[in-house]
Amino acid sequence: MKISVVGCGYLGAVHAACMAKLGHEVVGVDVDQEKIDALAAGKAPFFEPGLPELLTETHASGRLRFTTDMDAIRDADVHFVCVGTPQQAGSFAADLTYVDTAFREVAARVKTGDVVVGKSTVPVGTAGRLAAELTAVVPGATLAWNPEFLREGFAVKDTLHPDRIVYGVTGGVGDATGEQTVTTLDAVYAGALAGGTPRIVTDFATAELVKVAANSFLATKISFINAMAELCEVAGGDVTQLADAIGHDNRIGRRFLNAGLGFGGGCLPKDIRAFMARAEELGADQAVSFLHEIDAINLRRRQRMVDLTAEVLGDQPVAGARVAVLGLAFKPNSDDTRDSPALDVAASLHALGARVVATDPEAVVNARRRVPGLEYVRTAEEAAAGADVVLLLTEWQQYRDLDPTALAELVAHRRILDGRNVLDPIAWRAAGWTYRALGRP
Numbered sequence: 001m002k003i004s005v006v007g008c009g010y011l012g013a014v015h016a017a018c019m020a021k022l023g024h025e026v027v028g029v030d031v032d033q034e035k036i037d038a039l040a041a042g043k044a045p046f047f048e049p050g051l052p053e054l055l056t057e058t059h060a061s062g063r064l065r066f067t068t069d070m071d072a073i074r075d076a077d078v079h080f081v082c083v084g085t086p087q088q089a090g091s092f093a094a095d096l097t098y099v100d101t102a103f104r105e106v107a108a109r110v111k112t113g114d115v116v117v118g119k120s121t122v123p124v125g126t127a128g129r130l131a132a133e134l135t136a137v138v139p140g141a142t143l144a145w146n147p148e149f150l151r152e153g154f155a156v157k158d159t160l161h162p163d164r165i166v167y168g169v170t171g172g173v174g175d176a177t178g179e180q181t182v183t184t185l186d187a188v189y190a191g192a193l194a195g196g197t198p199r200i201v202t203d204f205a206t207a208e209l210v211k212v213a214a215n216s217f218l219a220t221k222i223s224f225i226n227a228m229a230e231l232c233e234v235a236g237g238d239v240t241q242l243a244d245a246i247g248h249d250n251r252i253g254r255r256f257l258n259a260g261l262g263f264g265g266g267c268l269p270k271d272i273r274a275f276m277a278r279a280e281e282l283g284a285d286q287a288v289s290f291l292h293e294i295d296a297i298n299l300r301r302r303q304r305m306v307d308l309t310a311e312v313l314g315d316q317p318v319a320g321a322r323v324a325v326l327g328l329a330f331k332p333n334s335d336d337t338r339d340s341p342a343l344d345v346a347a348s349l350h351a352l353g354a355r356v357v358a359t360d361p362e363a364v365v366n367a368r369r370r371v372p373g374l375e376y377v378r379t380a381e382e383a384a385a386g387a388d389v390v391l392l393l394t395e396w397q398q399y400r401d402l403d404p405t406a407l408a409e410l411v412a413h414r415r416i417l418d419g420r421n422v423l424d425p426i427a428w429r430a431a432g433w434t435y436r437a438l439g440r441p
């Protein structure tokens with residue numbers, strides 16, 4: 001099939017490459033010339049494991065190209081819209097400017113029979129509005145909503161082998177136009193569906209809600225365990241053991257029960273806020289009012305880490321203290337620093353006058369762009385040299401594997417704060433370190 005992908009960021013670039021991998025002829029379009037130059041040269045414009053290899057392979061196949069020329073989508077029959085939906089400045093609501101612009105640009109170029117597929121995460125009700133706008137321009141074109149559930153760091157695997165595929169179609173199940181759209185999307189995803197991936201066909205509103213409900217649930221699970229961490233801290237319990245113990249219950253499950261600095265990134269935080277804003281518009285704010293608490297618990301973890309830093313410094317003031325920060329990305333295996341808890345903590349300590357020396361295997365360039373004032377270095381060892389306290393804030397494998405004895409030789413004071421509960425307290429204490437964590441004695 002001939003496919004276009006509009007918006008080639010963390011989602012769209014991976015989607016385009018994976019569609020080519022599934023055998024389709026794909027053109028990716030973005031307004032960002034730098035990104036397109038990289039992609040057109042077969043290079044990933046951001047860090048995502050497996051993407052460089054996939055780009056090389058699909059480029060060689062001749063089935064994948066990238067351009068800033070929107071007219072290139074005219075050859076395609078299915079058009080995926082993958083542009084950003086960030087949080088609006090000064091409000092919880094989603095900024096739909098990019099989505100609206102992209103859909104207008106696409107509608108001006110599609111033909112009868114084409115299917116336009118929304119993938120961006122949007123407030124419920126958006127798809128219905130966009131479908132009406134599309135058919136007003138091209139009555140024979142149809143819209144589908146196909147939310148995406150990939151995780152950064154596992155984006156290629158999640159796209160090729162998703163847990164489920166959801167189609168929101170006009171009129172929902174049984175509608176004739178909707179059925180045609182389902183046939184088209186089944187052909188698009190034939191490669192993934194052949195592996196037995198469950199596929200849910202539904203109406204627009206449900207498809208949009210599935211996405212934000214899933215992210216809200218994940219955020220809730222993380223904040224739940226972080227609330228337990230707060231209690232463990234005052235009562236002297238160990239939240240990692242608590243998570244293991246409750247996680248053995250299959251109804252609960254251990255995944256997404258890792259307590260620590262909490263959730264960040266370009267999705268979970270802004271998606272729960274946009275959900276609250278949309279629910280309020282719909283007069284249903286009570287239904288998701290618990291999300292305010294989820295957000296508040298999450299943000300408290302960052303402040304707690306700042307306070308804990310001051311606590312372990314003891315008589316030494318934060319201002320002027322040398323703080324080593326290991327990890328700046330919002331999670332390991334990503335270079336993404338959007339709403340990163342790690343970068344937030346580093347920036348707060350810097351604002352308090354600490355001399356923050358920070359490092360990350362992949363996220364330094366993005367971090368420097370957001371917080372230029374920190375001192376950035378290449379390695380954990382460079383960051384730790386002369387440190388009064390070391391903060392592990394993003395649990396990259398190389399930081400988990402650090403040797404406490406070797407690191408002890410470099411620092412001014414042996415104080416380690418484990419913001420992700422991934423180090424072995426016994427080993428660190430045995431090497432003479434003061435070990436502190438969030439929710440763990």
Ligand SMILES: NC(=O)C1=CN([C@@H]2O[C@H](COP(=O)(O)OP(=O)(O)OC[C@H]3O[C@@H](n4cnc5c(N)ncnc54)[C@H](O)[C@@H]3O)[C@@H](O)[C@H]2O)C=CC1
Nearest residue numbers: 007008009010011030031032083084085098102120121148
């Ligand atoms: N990053 C992720 O892991 C996932 C993201 N999503 C959702 O997907 C959407 C995109 O997210 P990301 O890829 O992370 O954002 P991003 O910011 O990395 O990428 C968006 C891209 O769209 C481009 N763009 C903006 N306006 C355009 C236009 N008119 N024409 C062509 N390109 C345009 C931008 O230049 C940018 O490259 C968001 O709604 C997000 O919530 C959903 C699932 C996973």
Ligand SMILES: O=C(O)[C@H]1O[C@H](OP(=O)(O)OP(=O)(O)OC[C@H]2O[C@@H](n3ccc(=O)[nH]c3=O)[C@H](O)[C@@H]2O)[C@H](O)[C@@H](O)[C@@H]1O
Nearest residue numbers: 148149150151152222256257258262263264265267330331
């Ligand atoms: O809508 C999206 O964009 C995506 O958002 C998340 O994916 P992602 O943001 O890539 O990363 P996650 O693995 O979900 O982690 C999010 C944050 O939660 C934190 N986290 C995760 C798990 C955990 O147990 N504890 C915890 O604090 C991570 O450190 C990270 O900061 C969802 O997992 C994806 O399904 C969804 O498609």
